Amino acid sequence: MKWLGPWRGMCFVLAIGSCLVANALPVGTASAQQSTPNILFVLADNIGYGDIGVYGGGELRGSPTPRIDQLAAEGLRLTQFLVEPSCTPSRAALMTGRYSIRSGLSLVAVAGTPFSLPDKEITMAEMLHDAGYATAIFGKWHLGAQVYSQPQNQGFDEFYGIPPGDTWDAFGMIRQGHQTKSIDVPLDKGPHIVEAKRGEPVKLVKPYTEEVRRGIDWELVDRGVDFMRRQKAAGKPFFLYLPISRTHFPNLPSKRFEGASRIGQFGDSLMEGDAIVGTILDALKDLGIEEDTIVVFASDNGPDGPGASRFGTDMPDMGTTGPYRGALGDVSEGAIRTAAVIRWPQRIKPRSSSAMFSIMDFFPTFAKLAGGKVPDDRPFDGIDQSDLLLGDNDSGHRQHLLTFVGSDLVAVRWKQFRAYFADVAPGRSGAGGAILMGGVGSSAAPMNGYPKVFNIESDPHEEHNIGEMYNWVLGPLLKTVEEYKASLARSPNPPAANMTRF
Numbered sequence: 001m002k003w004l005g006p007w008r009g010m011c012f013v014l015a016i017g018s019c020l021v022a023n024a025l026p027v028g029t030a031s032a033q034q035s036t037p038n039i040l041f042v043l044a045d046n047i048g049y050g051d052i053g054v055y056g057g058g059e060l061r062g063s064p065t066p067r068i069d070q071l072a073a074e075g076l077r078l079t080q081f082l083v084e085p086s087c088t089p090s091r092a093a094l095m096t097g098r099y100s101i102r103s104g105l106s107l108v109a110v111a112g113t114p115f116s117l118p119d120k121e122i123t124m125a126e127m128l129h130d131a132g133y134a135t136a137i138f139g140k141w142h143l144g145a146q147v148y149s150q151p152q153n154q155g156f157d158e159f160y161g162i163p164p165g166d167t168w169d170a171f172g173m174i175r176q177g178h179q180t181k182s183i184d185v186p187l188d189k190g191p192h193i194v195e196a197k198r199g200e201p202v203k204l205v206k207p208y209t210e211e212v213r214r215g216i217d218w219e220l221v222d223r224g225v226d227f228m229r230r231q232k233a234a235g236k237p238f239f240l241y242l243p244i245s246r247t248h249f250p251n252l253p254s255k256r257f258e259g260a261s262r263i264g265q266f267g268d269s270l271m272e273g274d275a276i277v278g279t280i281l282d283a284l285k286d287l288g289i290e291e292d293t294i295v296v297f298a299s300d301n302g303p304d305g306p307g308a309s310r311f312g313t314d315m316p317d318m319g320t321t322g323p324y325r326g327a328l329g330d331v332s333e334g335a336i337r338t339a340a341v342i343r344w345p346q347r348i349k350p351r352s353s354s355a356m357f358s359i360m361d362f363f364p365t366f367a368k369l370a371g372g373k374v375p376d377d378r379p380f381d382g383i384d385q386s387d388l389l390l391g392d393n394d395s396g397h398r399q400h401l402l403t404f405v406g407s408d409l410v411a412v413r414w415k416q417f418r419a420y421f422a423d424v425a426p427g428r429s430g431a432g433g434a435i436l437m438g439g440v441g442s443s444a445a446p447m448n449g450y451p452k453v454f455n456i457e458s459d460p461h462e463e464h465n466i467g468e469m470y471n472w473v474l475g476p477l478l479k480t481v482e483e484y485k486a487s488l489a490r491s492p493n494p495p496a497a498n499m500t501r502f
Contacts, residue, residue, distance in 0.1 A: 045300055052339045071343055079352060084403070101404045106497050107499065149164065152196040168213065220242060247269045253272050296340065336401075360381050364380070364382045385397060400414045
């Protein structure tokens, strides 16, 4: 049975540089200021650390992002926002506040496979709904197709988007089946846009075609604005989760943005994503709820990698990781470090922070700010970083992060040091031949029983293995692993995602 804890709002205000907690107010109690913040979370897809203007991309790269840049100027820009290597794992970590392997989702969910968010997981949406919030997701869920895993059964009042087990390129199966003469799926039997209300089965809305894919984000924005308008009228705080398609391959921009950038359809798509963010921000202002709303813009993982030319585009359909190595599906820094900005007018001081912040940390942070409850009956990996957001702590509370692929623990971060327990090659599986470069102490390779260690700050491209020279860092790195292993003794993981070992 799921945890039910109807907490009610706590008001957080800033006064003379400190965070004061007002008395709890029941939801719906009239007051001059909304008692709990609305939460608008825009999750981009496959945007790299170096794509957005304020992270060194934008106009410099031929695809300006003025609205996201402005959002960053008005809020907190995280320079060490850390995720998981690919979309399903990151989204599972976001929704549960736990490493994706704890819910058996440490690989990308693929339609037709059994991997699905377990019924027993408590999601961020459930936590916020129990705290009195209206909840909606418009876009991509990608946490499995099982009925118990679908968003309307995992805390959301409303869902509209692509099938819950699919990703943005699902429409290609019909054409690919025809091309290969392997399957012949009629349009009305292929992937569909779907919708559902809380506790109801999903309903088919229309076929998910290439044309629909080009314009889907604007449908999501329209529904998001309507949802916010309805909740304002009802006087109810809301959690709007908007996992948009930009910049997931194939990037296929809408007609309005074709040719908008100087770098092909990836740049066009990035600029369209920026316009999408701008439109939803304008709606907040028009509704008069800008100061009552926490806005997060983040990406789920690093960008698609080399060789990403698709659908006839004349330039690679891929982003950039900036100074870091790797891409979507890798386990190196470029796959797990990406962009994230958080704005809450009058509460979050505009600034940049190098504090480590995991995608898992949003769950407990929102719980603190919204008066919700973090589950205490299971290992919980997210860390409450509300005082970092509110300016009462500059360094944050996170010093370490583990990285998993399938059943394997492949890497760990401690402060600025990153250790690898296996040599891995690029790709969505995270497995393959060696790409880790040997520097001083290169003989300390994983096959000899020692991890490779890199100083991400001095060596962002991870070219110089310092494992032998800096062997003292192995103690705190491996302590993190031991703490995780101890949590498994109390609460074992379900079987890890696996599509290659039987």
